[in-house]
Amino acid sequence: MSQMRLLSCARLLSRGAAQSEIADFVPLFSRKSPSNTRTMASKSLTIENINPNILKLEYAVRGPLVIRAAEIEKELQKGAQKPFKTVIKANIGDAHAMGQQPITFIRQVIACVTLPELIEKGGYPEDVRQRARDILNGCGGQSVGSYTASHGIELIRRHVAEYIERRDGHPADWQDIVLSAGASNAIKNVLQLFCNQIDGKNSGVMIPIPQYPLYSASLAEYGLEQVGYYLDEDNNWALDVSELERSLAEAEKKCKVRAIVVINPGNPTGQVLTRDNIESIIKFAKKHNLFVFADEVYQDNVYAKGSKFFSFKKVLTEMGSEYSGVELASFMSVSKGYMGECGLRGGWMELVHLQRDVQANLYKAISAMLCPTTLGQAAVDCVARPPREGEPSFALWKKERDGVLASLNKRAQMIAHTFNQMEGFHCNIVQGAMYAFPRFELPPRAVEEAKKQNQAPDVFYAFKLLEQTGICIVPGSGFGQRPGTYHFRTTILPQPALLQQMLNIFKDFHAKFTSEYK
Amino acid sequence: MSQMRLLSCARLLSRGAAQSEIADFVPLFSRKSPSNTRTMASKSLTIENINPNILKLEYAVRGPLVIRAAEIEKELQKGAQKPFKTVIKANIGDAHAMGQQPITFIRQVIACVTLPELIEKGGYPEDVRQRARDILNGCGGQSVGSYTASHGIELIRRHVAEYIERRDGHPADWQDIVLSAGASNAIKNVLQLFCNQIDGKNSGVMIPIPQYPLYSASLAEYGLEQVGYYLDEDNNWALDVSELERSLAEAEKKCKVRAIVVINPGNPTGQVLTRDNIESIIKFAKKHNLFVFADEVYQDNVYAKGSKFFSFKKVLTEMGSEYSGVELASFMSVSKGYMGECGLRGGWMELVHLQRDVQANLYKAISAMLCPTTLGQAAVDCVARPPREGEPSFALWKKERDGVLASLNKRAQMIAHTFNQMEGFHCNIVQGAMYAFPRFELPPRAVEEAKKQNQAPDVFYAFKLLEQTGICIVPGSGFGQRPGTYHFRTTILPQPALLQQMLNIFKDFHAKFTSEYK
Incomplete structure (x- = not known):
């Protein structure tokens, strides 16, 4: 194995790789057979001539810690003795994987459009059946096996526009709605439009620090400049305009800043922006x-008293015609909210x-990718146009939705409360979204020990936590944090009993860790 | 409206935009309201500073002709009088939209994993129920609402590897299989790895002319050099190594050629490569x-007597260890074959x-996009591991599959036969895939008239055909053709009676057109 290959393998292990990827990645290196010839022959694609942006790209949510967690799971399955019996995956906003149940209405509609005989034979409520018929009427040949228009089925785009009108109290034009396979795809499609040099400078995009690493990964992939602005942790992760100005002024020395990303409610930070704060950002x-x-994918996930979700579209509209030039793309997903349908990709x-x-050029670019999945679009339809009072599915839908949101609310409070009881921890209230991002102190000896092992201190801590307790979180360095501070992101998604258990274990671990390195 | 905007709108109209997009695109220009301010205010994104690769990108399969077809459909719905009653969309390989019925086994499995109560209550065959249970076991929390690993569910990757082993008679490693949302996504993920300069030259990729325009669109998007090689129409669209050498030598003056794309069975050309031909390409x-x-997405679509599908993997493997350095990515989709499940994106x-x-870096890059749709993965599983003899779903599955393929076979023959009876037409046998790509002559007066109207002659012809008959095809210029020749692509997907009707209408149109311009 050449030096260069070892180097790049190490680089990979220290960066990103998909969850469960260890199952693929590690055995790739232990295979026998003709694999030795792999490096002998001359290659068209090598680590030296591969797209350099792909080398740079990192995605911590599915990084090395998660790889190790999957390994541990396999070890446990094989009967390995550990101080714990299961791995608790608090690393990724994957609600169903942590036991949340699907919304019945969504699943019934998807089953009916998949197997249309169920519309007549399945015994489902009339609103489910009618919805399935409506969606099928929007599909070529009345089949979800047909391609749709690249920006999605017209009926569903109209339902989304109506949803936005109800939410904001302002008109939305269905022709400005683009359906996508999850929010990530749409975000990347718009980001890509900025790939250009302006007056000899690269284009730059402002992103919050800490941020959701899709942004850093996509900017790296597209060769766009990442312009970080710090969220104000002491002000519950609000955006501070003077910090935005500082960040912009500094960045403009090296690039042309053309866009700003705001995640509201915040990921990983859990804040819900006030209306005033949004106005200042729009003025900026x-x-x-x-x-x-x-990035408004958590718009249904607001828990704290006094917090309310305001869409950028609503605030922008209400700021009047003076602001009618400000360009905005707002993103939404069926993966979050009360539905948590990550796997359906809508x-x-x-x-x-x-x-x-x-916009026409964006639509053209999307057209070469054919269309987002029809069944994901069907899920979008159910979210944009849920059952209404008086319709047969309403009561169950409301019960399920309210149940999920109430439980998330309880867990949001529980998690901040517990962390704030722990020595050296500070955790902002989880006003919204699905995460807590507590700051914690590390004893100097732990920092030294981490340095010796060539790890970031928060990564060192997270690995210890994983090995000793089975709890998998994502170190703050994967999202960005002010130098010298340490954080991690944990989801609030384990079901209440498991979450309580996890927090108890965490507390014990932290006390032990602190005394060990004091 | 500024000159520049008019220019770019015209450019768009003459290039690509999604099917049914006219419904969005045209009214965008007839809206009143505050839209005038759109161009007044200063903008971050303008046609002058947008990613120039996106401007260049074209995708003819959903181009201006298709936009006009959708317009005509709306006109017909509103009661407009035309010489025809329906538009026949022979432009896109969208089987279900043209009346093909879904495979029951696939749809039953997807319905069961979507709504797991159907496993017990639905009365489906035991193999359907077991398959649904197996897939759910591979999903976090036993829900298709969970994210999967970015390269897909392990069980399904294993089934794909087994499918390839059965097909080729050689081992396949499931760890080399990546599930994707249709083939297009995967193709783009691999193409993107080549974005780099080598010795100061851009990387280039060889693609057939005519080609499927995903390739030209993606190369434009990524700023990779398109290196076209002509397929040999007189030799049933085979690849001729001397033409490959010519193309390569010419391209190397301006770029570093690093990859070659081969589509087999061919799109738009319908040929099935011989084993010898594949060997020569691998040697090259x-x-x-x-x-x-x-690009082997049509591997199940082989019709002609004497034609047989050989995968590149099989031929490469059988060429021995001398060729064990040749890098290969083979692509497959559930959108084509006998299943035609385009909308499911698998x-x-x-x-x-x-x-x-x-490979590890490719896997890392994929991880930021989370995962392909779980229900698309379920469809992949059904295709990779279909019912076997002795299993309860086998008989129906076989009947449905054989029925689709036999009907496609009949239509493939019918279409070439009919075109070859038409004056000035030459159509190669449709050995495989879903398309015919006939060459036809145009009277000089028609060519002159097209020039007057600032249209490519084949585009002029296709628009006349659409307006007079409602038949929508894609002009050869969207795929590439030798200068001075004219072709078009038509699918063989209209059901037999409709296809016969379409061919009759086409024949009359062509006779009339020819006499009109003679």
């Missing part, structure tokens, strides 16, 4: 002619105030 | 150190002989 965007990416974006020919 | 790839993209690729760290 207008002043500097920035395109706004509003989402949408609303485009606001884009130049028409820019 | 080895000689020039090229990575091979084998596919896979097999990676062969890649450097391990290159």
